[in-house]
Amino acid sequence: MKHTLSILLQNEAGALVRVAGLFSARGFNIDSLTVAATQDPAVSQLTLVMHGADEAVDQLIKQARKLVDVIEVSHPAAEALQ
């Protein structure tokens, strides 16, 4: 199942590596990744597309929320269903 995640990230050195590293360390491939600036220069917006079982993606989102420089992780499609 395809999932699109939206991640707000503090614009710190190494922050992108930490997010990407979390996905690979937990066995997920990232299909596509876009990083964009936001109005706040200290914050970046990541849009990430990946494949995975729903439950595994839920766990991955919880793990991503533990990264210190992650501000928020949202999963718009899943949230729309709730």
Place this chain on the structure above:
Amino acid sequence: MNALLPDIADATHADDATHPLNALRMSGAEVVVQVLADEGVDVLFGYSGGAILPVYDAVFRYNATHIGPSGGEPMPLIVPANEQGAGFMAAGYARASGKVGVAIVTSGPGATNMVTPVRDSMSDSVPMVVLCGQVPTTAIGSDAFQEAPIANIMSACAKHVFLVTDAEKLEATLRTAFEIARSGRPGPVVVDIPKDVQNTLLPFHGEGLLPMPGYRARLERLEQSVLDDAQCAAFFEALAQSKRPLIYAGGGTIASGASAELRAFVADYGLPVTTTLMGIGAYDTTEPLALHMLGMHGTAYANYAVEDCDFLFTMGARFDDRVAGVPDKFAPQAKFIAQIDIDPAEIGKVKTVHWHHTGDLSRTLAQLRAWGERHGWREKLSERYAPWHRHVADLKHTHALDYDRASPLIQPYAVIEEINRHTRGHAVISTGVGQHQMWAAQYFDFREPRHWLSSGSMGTMGFGLPAAIGAQFARPGAVVIDIDGDASIRMNLGELETVTTYGLPVKVVVLNNIGDGMVRQWQKLFFRGRFASSDKSLHRKDFIKAAQADGFEWARRLERKEELAATIADFLAHPGPAFLEVMIDPDAGVYPMVGPGATYAQMITGDHIASRQSVQADGAASDMF
């Protein structure tokens, strides 16, 4: 640095007070040392090198100008044989004290040698701050001498990593590192500090943290999270339905300081307690309701109680594969599983639970207990579990740990029982990894938390000796014993010299079975006895000579069973460092054993522990580990 006041740590705790050194200009290295002092750090572990020399010099000057009334340095820097040793010393200090352990190493190999302790601490949720020197900012990325991409490497292993490229942010970064290490689910934080940043002159502020909007918002939610009435009611209604409730307590119980609340909860409601390897000591193992450790090498009676329970109360534990090898069949009769954890990602990660709460365990248990008291649940439930208590007592009696007591060879279990006869659950015990670790976990009593220091999740051989050294600094008056194996201790044997250099009364026991005993046990069970690389009978190490060469005045080898009691008594009575090698039965195994990928119903109890059913090990190699 000579303007420092003696009670700086106190001064910084008053919110309205300005730091006495506010606006003083100092080097980045001096800022590092001052923040360490402000954080209450009283010992450092580390090995010097080019890229960290300014910090080492600042530590030297700080100690020289702040000698205490008894002549001691306020922040002694303990030097290991290898940086990995420093990391495990800091971890041992943190595990034994609950405070943040601090290690300081140089760039490149110094920092990469620290990767294993950092990952080990991450896996066991141990708070550490690791400071690494780095090549100057202008040289980063140039393949400079002793350069390694530590922020990248440690990112995958630590709770968080900072690379300080802006000297102005150094002070706030260091304070934030301590905050992250000790808050929420604790863990190691690495701060990589380029040498030019250490040498930059900076105004000191004495306060200030980095903004971490996401982390702080999540932390605040955790700190404010309380159980509502409906949750409390649901918990007690389910408990009132149950006949055989059981507590499964993990390392989070100790990390949260919830041991006292756990004991109070058990006193009120009478739930028996089994702990994970990491949770040992959370509950007094000598209590009638203590079932000791569960899992792959848990006691048979703990594992049977898990099989029998109909209500499982999980606290600060995560159903890992050494506990719940087959999650679907773990606690198969439990109609209700409750889980409290500080980490939202651990709720339902492995096993679906019926009731959960995310928050601090100690506070949550206190709230639950107060609610139960107010609503009359304690009185209602006080006698309810008497039949279950009789069942548990029967399990403990019938399926007690035991071994071949008649063997002419020295049995490792007997060695631990004999030491325990003297220490009675009050010694601080560290271990390496393998059979000796499991025997120590099984056969020692533990009356209090933070007395059991062992590499749980990572299973790092070589942990025991440096961890014991760190623990002795945390608890100078305590009896600290490293129970080690001949293979594990080899991994960090250089730290024997560290014990004597600092005159630490650490006691080292090597249970020598001439090889990698746990590996042999698995090879015997799953690889038809082909002992690939696990036999060390051709190895020539004379451990006694090694210990003597490193300055141990008391160093003996025990080879005769008749001398066991007298030797142990003499060993423990020695006031200084002591080293005891015991030649044990090389065929002694660790039982019970729930094989990898097996259920508790398939537990093998060996020849000396009664089993409830006759189970054959299938002997097939599996992909489970």
